Amino acid sequence: MNWSQEFECGLERFDTSNQCLIFVLRQVLAPGGECRGHPACGQQASDCTKTRALQTFASRKFAFEERVMRGAEFPGLPEHAEDHRQFLSRIEMKGPPQTCLAGLSEIERIADLWLPLHVDEFDRSFGRWTSALP
Numbered sequence: 001m002n003w004s005q006e007f008e009c010g011l012e013r014f015d016t017s018n019q020c021l022i023f024v025l026r027q028v029l030a031p032g033g034e035c036r037g038h039p040a041c042g043q044q045a046s047d048c049t050k051t052r053a054l055q056t057f058a059s060r061k062f063a064f065e066e067r068v069m070r071g072a073e074f075p076g077l078p079e080h081a082e083d084h085r086q087f088l089s090r091i092e093m094k095g096p097p098q099t100c101l102a103g104l105s106e107i108e109r110i111a112d113l114w115l116p117l118h119v120d121e122f123d124r125s126f127g128r129w130t131s132a133l134p
């Protein structure tokens, strides 16, 4: 996935945050990125260091966004935060019989589907709400 203007939501801080997520996804999912031996590292998929790196970054990114929305008293925060939670749980690798390679391509597929929908439904909603404030 590459950043493009179609991901803009009307809030520079969120656009930057989403750009960073795409960058981190590409770096971590690249061969060798954040991995201790991929593809035949012998680790349980549930211990995959790539997955842990993505979860750590995404958790911090979401916490930042939720702090901004909470500070603005955005009424759509609960639904927005729930969509963040669902993304984190969907990229959790479940271990055997999940293999590292299959799991990582599934994470890539989940992220490719999730981010455009999340921006469209949730980030833009917050962007519209803030731009309507007096």
Ligand SMILES: [Fe+2]
Pocket (backbone or CB within 6 Å): 065, 080, 084, 118, 122, 123
């Ligand atoms: Fe979000």
